[in-house]
Amino acid sequence: MAYSVRHITRFRYEPAVRESVMEVRLQPRTDMRQRCLSFSLDVTPRANIMVYRDFFGNAVHHFDIPGQHEVVEVAAQAIVEVLPPTPSLATYACDWEELDERVAEGDYWEMLLPSHFARPTELLEKLRAELKLRRQGNPLELLQELNTELYESFEYAPNTTKVDSPIDDALEARRGVCQDFAHIMIALVRQLKIPCRYVSGYLYHEDKVKDRSPAGATHAWVEAYLGEMGWVAFDPTNNLPGCERHIRVAVGRDYADVPPTRGVYKGEAASELSVLVSVAPIDAPEPEELPPVMVIRSKPLNSASSLALDHQQQQQQQQ
Template sequence: MLLEIRHITQYHYAAPVRESVMELWMQPQKSGRQRLVSFDLELDPPAQVFSYADSFGNAVYHFDVPQPHDRLTITARSAVETSPPAALPEALDMGEWDRLRSDFVCGEHFDYLRPHGFARETEALHAFMAETGLDALRRSDPLTAVRELSRAIYGAFGYEAGVTRADSPIDDVLAAGKGVCQDFAHLMIAICRAWGVPARYVSGYLFTDRKGGDRSDPDATHAWAEVFLPSTRWIGFDPTNNIEAGERHVTCAVGRDYSDVPPSRGVYKGEAESELSVGVSVRRARAAVSEPEFLRISGPSGRSGPRRPSSSALAEQQRLHHMQQQQQQ
């Protein structure tokens, strides 16, 4: 499936601010089932953009707008070709629980097994698990348990924007009985980790099918969870829509929770109040994209700024960046 994505982020300031420094996690990943055809980043006011790979392997873009400004507009355009993931078995053998407890899995996926940020166990979460009988799912094999967990979260909570915030703990969605994709992903991750199943947060986009039953907002970014099972490796589950992650899902970044991979994050100098607005469009491409893979940075007029490195050059930059990090430790 060939998808075209446009993601517009606008910051409006009540008075001019002196400087803005931003980081972006908006570039779709390159993987076996996801081919990045193009990625274009347009900034207004214009700024020089740099990139690096974070500790989870995500592409991060950062820039500084040093001159005074009362608004900042970030437009990211992507073309991505996705493929369906491999079909999963109906179930796994019960020995998968023992394999999850192996030293290799516990060591290799340490970050995705321990509580972190928004994805952590709380008294309210334990009460919810007891009330809904979720711990009884562990009598099944891990794959079946995770499938049923995703279905249970979908059935227990309504989808409604505005009930929670980006920085809301999971207790807020548990109390309200409703929330958005970010909240449901955090719930699923926290429970999986409590079971000893490595789980990570995925930030990206969804080509929404409202007629097919999708609840998520088609004009927003999307989030879901991936779990690691030794027999299947990483597999994605979307508890917001009660589906497994497939070719309609576009992955941008993975982390321990939302705080690791927000679409944008930054600071500015000034005392003015800020207002954020976001618009997302994900649609099927009208024709095949024949243009070679590229990364480009543009100013608001559409004139190209410094050409981004080729894939091989970018990989080399990322390797050198990791080496520099290791030398500084």
Template sequence: MPLLSIRHVTQYEYRQPVSFGEHRIMARPRESYDQHLIHARLEIDPEPSELRWLHDVFGNSVAIARFNHRATKLCVASHVRLDHAPLAGDQIDIEDYARCFPFTYSSEDMPDLLRSIERHYLDPSRKIDTWARHFVRDDAKTETLAMLGDIAASIKRDFTYVPRHAKGTQTPIETLEKRQGTCRDFAVLMIEAVRALGFAARFVSGYVYNPSRGEGRVGGGNTHAWVRIFLPGSGWVEFDPTNGIVGNRGLVRVAVARDPYQAIPLSGTFMGLPGSYIGMKLDVEIRLDPTALSGVSIAPLAVNSRNGAP
């Protein structure tokens, strides 16, 4: 079981002292059978006057910070150490009735899955529907897992990954037409495509790392985004369209939500003179314990340092 150390630092800088409104921080990985937190520490400078934790409607850990004094910078640093248990695609077990598409979720599961099946973006010309139906075989049975894997692999193969530092996510139609985007854009496209086919899907924000020397991962260096789809027999299963992979190998979950805006790593406000804001720096470093797995790189597996907009 790989042992990971994750350091995630976000720093905002200002020309004159500004005051800070409430900030919402989502940087603590979700505790689960496949990822176990050993240590988690959150450092904030300037020190908040109040820091409290809560679980949101999806069970994500959220820190709420409030401040009572002004400063020329705000630095939020998350330090995490955890055991990660990768699950490969060939370990996914699906109930017999759901192994081929189409199928219907059980009456017990359906009430809790409905909001994750609902479409979130308008598609008046049914472009997403048409694209998604291309993965359904007409000449033979369509295996559920193979079809979903093909969708993820198709995005990896046919779309160009282009980092974008600005906030926000493209609509799935924009991504489909441009044939390029970020990991967030690819996740939203796949979510809407599989929802068009009747699957329950959710957006995931977290971290990506290289499990071994021979396995490269695209989209890291800050946070990463991918998809979880509910499959009877295995529950919520990871699909990463940016890398075209199935399973959680190399993926550490922090937040799970129906839509990207519900899983923003850091959000908040500031008040100051016009032109006070200088910029934002992000640094993410993920290290794999050299004793946890043989034959892997122990250099930083995902490192990023950049300036960007708030």
């Protein structure tokens, strides 16, 4: 299945700011499961775009805008082909012993140790006890069950958590967005000594399926390493296994490794972040109506001395 993806991020500052420096992770990955056939990135005001590959193999584009500016717009456009999942995958399902051997052989520590967002807390421990989560049966089935249990125990509720919320916020309220679902699942899976990582990307929404996560936003889910099966995807927000509708952009230990955009600027300003995401099959006609735009506003900082300081640009939460 081939998709055309558009992802436009716009920052508006009032008054103007200067010396914006930005890094974006927007180029879909090319690997065994998908191919990024084309990718383009446009930045306004004009800037020199440079690219490198980070330590997880994600393409990172970066640029800087030294002069005064009120708007930064980053428009990414990609054509991606997602390969259908191998149907016989489950026959490779391994038992715990095999899995442990595999993990010990390879270099998976990064995805086993606690990371910035995905770390054990008291509330997580409570949830683990409640779900009676422990090694049993076979790893694949256990994670499939966990995927469903998380879907059922948490309400999907936008605007209840923020982009930098620790998992305890969602654990306490029992609701959140895909970013929270993913972080909670990662932390739980790592406690089972199964390597688990965060995937940032998009989900294609078909009309006939009711997904909890909305169209018009980026999405996040997890991948767990299950021996011979490799990295297997789970989407606890929508109670889905990884499928042909998941388009993978970047992988990391958690959101902190792979935010779609990250930047700093100098100047004191109120800022407004708006994000537009559209995912459509490549052969579909151009949609007449663009999906809604997500807008987040921030108040300016009050201290006058902060003019020369670097301010963090707002980040987009994955929904």
